[in-house]
Amino acid sequence: MNQDFPFLNDDFEEIRDLLQQFENLKSGQSHSFLDEDSFELIIDYYDEHDELPNAMQAAEIAIEQFPYSSTLLLKKANLLIESKKYQDAMDLLEKAAILDSTDINLYILQTDVYLAMNQHQKAAALLEEQISVFDGDDKTELLLELADVYDDCEEFDKVFECLKMTLEHAPNNEEALHKICFWTEFTGRNEESIRLHTAIINEHPYNQLAWFNLGTAFQGLKLYEKAIDAYQYAIVIDEKFDYAYRNMGDAYIRLRKYADAIDVLKKHLEIAKPEDVIYEAIGHCYDRQKKYTQARYYYRKASHLSPGNDKLYFKIGAAYMMENNWENAIKSILSAIKINKNNAEYLMALGNCYMELDRNKEGLIHLLAAVRLRPSSVNTWLEFIAGLYRSGFYEEALSQLEAATRKVGQKPAFLYCKAAISIATGQYKEGLLLLENALQDSPKHLKKMLEIDPTLLQHPGVLELVTRYKPVRKRNK
Template identity: 30%
Template sequence: MPFSAHEDHNLPLQKFESMLKTNDVYFFDSEDFQEIIHHYLDIGKVSLAKKALQISLKQHPASTELKLLKVEILVFENQFDQAENLLEELQFLESNNEEIYIQKANIYSKQDNHAKAIELLSQALSMTDDNSDIYSLLGMEYLFVDDYLSAKNAFIQCLSEDFEDYTALYNAIYCFDYLEDFDGAIGFLNDYLDRNPYCEVAWHQLGKQFVMKGMHKEALSCFDFAIYSDDTFVGAYLEKGRTLERLKRYNEAIEHYEITLELEDPTSFAYLRIGKCHEKLGNVKLAKKFYYKTVHEDPLLDKGWIAITDFYYRQKDYEKALYYINKAINIDSENVLYWKRCAKINAHMMLYTEASYAYEKTLELGNYELQTYLSWADLMLEHYDYDIAVDYLLQALEFYPEQADLEYRIAGMYYMLQEPSKGDRYLKKALEHNFEEKDIIEILFPEVYNQNAVKNIIRSFKNPSI
C-alpha cells in the first residue's frame, strides 16, 4: 500500500529513511516492513526495497511474507533459480500457502511455460476464499496461450468475486469480441448491470456491442446511460458521436465531439471526426479547419494526413493534395498508405516518374495489393514501358495466379513487344479464367485487338467449334 504524507502510516517510512541517514538501527514490525518495501517497489526504487528487505529479514527471519517479497524481487531481476529454491523451502514449511503457488506460477509464466503456470494457479484456487486476483492471473495466462474461452470464464469468475474490477470487465469483453460472441457479451453485460446499474464502463461496453450488431438506436441508449452514470466519461461521448455519424446525424455528432474538447485536452481523434462531419454536411471551410487542427495536434496520426490529402483530392485540388501527402511522407516514409496516395495523385497529375517511384515504394514496403500492380501497369502502359510492366505483372501473377486482369494485360504487352507466341499463351489463359473480361484487350490495346490472329483466338473461345 503506497504511503501518503498526510497519513499516520507514513511514520514508519520516515523512521526507516531517518535510520538510513543516521546508521542507527530501529525496530519495525513485519507489516511495517512490508509496506515500506511495497512503497519502494511501487515507485521503482528497487535498491531501497532490497535494502529494506535485507534489514527486515534480520529482524524477522521467519516471516513468510517478507520471504515472499524477496522472491518477488528475485523474479523481477530474473534470478529464477534462487527464487524457486526459496519457494521450495517455504512450501515445505507452509504447503497450503496460496501465495507460494502464485509466485511459482509467475516464474513459469515469465519462462513461457504457461501450461504449468495455469496448473499452479488452479491449485492456488483451492487454498483461499479470496480468489479474485487468482482468477485474474489465470485469465491472463489463458490469453497467453490463445485460449479465449477459458480466459473469458476466468475473468467472469473474477468479476463474480469483485464486481468492481473493471480491468477484468474489459478483459472479459475483449474475449467475447475475439470470439465474435456479441450476443453472449450483451447477455453478460445485462446480467452485470443488474448488479451494478450505474456502471458507466459496462453501459459503454454494452453500447459498443450493439454497434457491432448494427443496432445503433440501442447503442445510443446505452451511451446515454453511460453519460447519465458519469457525465464526464469522454469515451461515451466519443462512441455516441460515432454512432450518430453512422446514422448520418452529423450535427448531433459534432455536438458530442465538442463536449469532449471541453471535458479534457483536445484530441486529434475528436478534431478528425468533427472535420469528417463538416465535410459530409458540405461545410468545406470548417472541414478544412478541423483537418488542420488534427495534424497539428498529432503530426504522427496517419489518419489526419490521409484525411486532409483525400479532402483536397476530392476537391480536385491535386497540388495541395500532393503537398500534404509529401509532408506526411517526410514524417513517416515507411507508411504504405501515404505512398499509395502519392502514386495516385502523381499519376493523376501526369507526373509519370514520381508516380512510378511511389508505386515502387508501395511494393518495397510489402503492399502487394492487386490494384497496386494494375494501376502501376496501366501507368507504364500509357508511357509505353511494356518490358518493365511485364516484369511487374509477372511478379503479381505469383501472388494472384489465374487472375485474368493480369493475364490480359500481360498478353497485350507481349503483343506490343512483338512476342506473339507469349501473347497468345497469356491471352488463352486469360480467356479460360474469365472470358467476360476480354474487353480489357480492346480498351487497353485497341491495335492488338484489331489483329486478325487475336480476334480468331477470342472467337475460338466464344465458339470452340471454330
C-alpha cells in the same frame, strides 16, 4: 508539499528512525527492540528503493528473530523471486504454507515462481484449486491472477471465461470490467458479453462500465443503434465518460449519421485530452457532408498533433480537389509525398491535379510513377492511359493499354479505353464495334470511358449504342 500534508513528515520520521535502529542492530550498537511490523516496513522500504541486498539482509535478520512469521517468509520469498532464485523461493514458500495456508499472497508468489520457470500449467492448476477455497475479495484477486496466467500461455478463450467468472462473483470489479471489454473484441464472444452485462445491469443499473461494455458488444455485432443506446446510458451515469463518446461517434459514423457523430466527438474534445484520431474523425464527417472547409480545418488540427501522418495531408489535398482548387491540392499532396514517397494513390492524385492545370508533362510523370509502384493495379494503368489520352498521345495510350493487358490481363474497362482511342483517332467503325462488344459484356464499366472523355457522348453512333444498351430499371410495384 509536506507542509500541506504534515502526516508525510510523520511517516518519513518513523521510517528514518526504524532504518537507524536497523543500522544499529547490524553494527551491534544499542538499539530499541524492532517488532515484526517494523521489520516489514524496513524490508518494504529497501525493496521499493531497489536496495535489494539491504532488503534481503533485513529479511534474514527478521526471520532469525521471528522464525514462525509466515509474513516475513513471504517477504523473503518475494525478494528471492526478484533475484531469480526461483527454487529457493519455492522452498521458502512451502515452509510458509505450513505456518499459514490462508494467506492469498502465498499462492500469488507461487504462481509467480511457476510462471518464471515457464510452468504455466502448474500455475493455472494451483490457482484453480485455490479459487474454490477462498471467497470475497481474495477469490476475485485469484480469478484475475488466473486470467493473467491464461493470457501468458495464450489460452485466450480461457481468459474470457475467467473474467466472466470474476464478474459473476464481483459484478462491479473495475479491473475485470475493463479487461473483458478488450477480450470480448479479441475473442469475438459478443453474444456472451451481451448476456453477461445485461445480467449485471439488471442487478446494478448504475454500473457505467457494464453499459459501456454492452455497447461495445453490440458494436462488435454491428448493431449500432443498440450500441448507441447503451453508450447513452453510460453517459447519463457519468457525463465525462470520454470513451463512451468516442465509441458512440464511431457508431454514428457507421450509420452515416455524420451530424450526430460530430456532436458527440466534439463533446469528447471538451472532456478529454485532444487526440489526432478524434480530429480526423470529425474531419471525415464534414468531408462526407461535403463541407470541405470544415473538413480541412479538423484534418489540420489532427496533423498538428501527428505531423508525421501523411494520410492527413493527403486528405486535406483531396478536400481541395473536391473544390477544384488544384494549386492548394498539389501543395498538400506534395506534403504527403514528402513523408511517404511510395504511395501510388498520392502520385495518381498529384498527376491528375497537374493534368487539370494543363501541366500535362508533370502529370504524366507522376501517373507513370504510380504505375511503376503498382504495376498489378488496374486502376493505376487506367489513370495513366487516361492521362495519355487527354494529352493527345493516342498511339502511346494504345501501346500502354497493350502493356497493361499483358501485365494484368484483359479487363472490361480496357475494352472501353480501346474503343475511345479508336473513335478519337477517326477509326469510327472499329471503335463503335469495340464499344458494342464492351456494352454487351459489361455495361456497368461504361463510366470508365466517359470519365476519360465525356464528349464521346456527342458522337451519334456512341449515343445510339449507349441508349440501346442502357439497362432498364425495374419499377417498384
